[in-house]
Amino acid sequence: MSNFILCSPASSGLSLAIAQYLFKTTRLNLVCTTRESNSHEVRSAIIRPFRAEMVRGELLSDRIKVVRIDMVNEKSMRAAAQQVPELLGMSPVLRFAWICPGVLYPERNPEELEVEKVKEMFNVNAIGPLLMLKHFGRFLPRGGTELSQHTEGLPTQVGAMWVNMSARLGSISDNDLGGWYSYRSSKAALNQITKTFDIHLKQQGYNAMCIGMHPGTVKTKLARGQFWRGVQHAGKLLMEPAEAAEKVVTVARNMELERRGRCWDYKGNEVLP
Numbered sequence: 327m328s329n330f331i332l333c334s335p336a337s338s339g340l341s342l343a344i345a346q347y348l349f350k351t352t353r354l355n356l357v358c359t360t361r362e363s364n365s366h367e368v369r370s371a372i373i374r375p376f377r378a379e380m381v382r383g384e385l386l387s388d389r390i391k392v393v394r395i396d397m398v399n400e401k402s403m404r405a406a407a408q409q410v411p412e413l414l415g416m417s418p419v420l421r422f423a424w425i426c427p428g429v430l431y432p433e434r435n436p437e438e439l440e441v442e443k444v445k446e447m448f449n450v451n452a453i454g455p456l457l458m459l460k461h462f463g464r465f466l467p468r469g470g471t472e473l474s475q476h477t478e479g480l481p482t483q484v485g486a487m488w489v490n491m492s493a494r495l496g497s498i499s500d501n502d503l504g505g506w507y508s509y510r511s512s513k514a515a516l517n518q519i520t521k522t523f524d525i526h527l528k529q530q531g532y533n534a535m536c537i538g539m540h541p542g543t544v545k546t547k548l549a550r551g552q553f554w555r556g557v558q559h560a561g562k563l564l565m566e567p568a569e570a571a572e573k574v575v576t577v578a579r580n581m582e583l584e585r586r587g588r589c590w591d592y593k594g595n596e597v598l599p
Contacts, residue, residue: 328414329474332423332462334359334395337368339546340491341426343567345372347575349390352479354421355414357391359406365392397427397454398446400461407461419473420465421480422579425455426491434505444508451512455490456519459536463488466527466534473533479575483583485533489574490520492538492589492597499598517589517599524587537581538589540597544570565592 336345336358345358349372360368369390391413393406410418429450431443467473467485481487495506496513517538524536544565565573573592581590589597 327417327419327472327474328355329419329421329476330355330357330391330410330414330465332357332359332420332425332465334423334425334458335361335397335427336372336392337361337364338371340541340544340567340570341424342371343571344424344426344575346375347568347571348422348424348479349373350376351575352422353389353476354474354480355389355391357393357410357413359393359395361394361396365394368392395458397458398449400457403457403461407464410462410465418465419467419471419486420462421467421473421486423462423466423486423488424491425458425489427451427454428491430506430509432506433508436507439507447508447512448515451509452515452519455516459488459519459523463523466532469531469533471533479579481579481581483581484535484586487534487578487581488523488527488536489578490516490536490538492516492520492540494540494591494597496538496589497597497599514599520589521587528586535581535583535586537578537586538597539574539578540589540591541565541570541574542592 331348331354333345333356335341337360349356358368369392372390393409394402395406396402427450429447433439473485493513494500495510496517498514520536520538527534527536542563542565544567546567577590577592577594591597
């Protein structure tokens with residue numbers, strides 16, 4: 327029985343940094359996803375910071391398994407999930423899942439809404455993660471499932487954790503500025519998905535929980551340019567991907583069981599609905 331970590335996607339920005347941090351701090355296999363057929367490039371990007379050293383005496387790339395997933399293509403998710411037992415052996419167990427797709431088109435007023443961009447944001451930010459739990463949630467451990475003894479870097483309070491990368495902009499109660507209609511709405515939908523999936527895990531006796539995570543403002547392509555400057559002007563923290571990755575993984579892995587089903591930020595504070 328092989329225990330594994332899922333990072334989807336893991337090809338750039340914050341999601342790549344999370345994959346790198348988990349590769350460094352855990353001992354399990356990493357199943358990493360990319361939209362393109364560039365598994366060698368993804369594997370190389372993840373191990374790049376560690377090329378000059380052997381990690382715990384292991385061959386660097388052996389623990390990284392790359393599969394193709396397009397967040398707007400359910401067939402690709404189904405095919406990738408079917409590959410997992412082929413890559414890891416029979417009865418693989420998912421211990422830590424990071425679902426991090428994101429796309430942002432900042433509409434500042436209703437006249438800027440474009441239906442294709444609205445659809446894309448909901449498809450990538452909400453429907454994609456929803457379908458990921460459909461196809462990969464079955465790998466989460468149930469109450470009686472035997473787990474690997476290699477617990478370094480894994481959740482400390484529960485056998486497994488599913489993390490949906492959300493955003494403070496998905497909070498309705500925190501919306502004082504308006505704008506960003508589709509992005510806000512898609513992340514609010516994701517927060518509902520997180521809560522509902524966590525209830526399912528609890529009701530069905532899984533040794534797992536689901537949370538949402540707000541990473542703060544990170545220097546990635548998702549939010550750049552004027553938004554970066556605005557964050558700095560407001561005196562808020564603008565983080566490099568590696569710094570944000572360490573913060574969110576640390577918060578998630580130490581999350582208490584009673585905090586399940588809700589959204590948290592990189593400081594460990596709740597993002598209210």
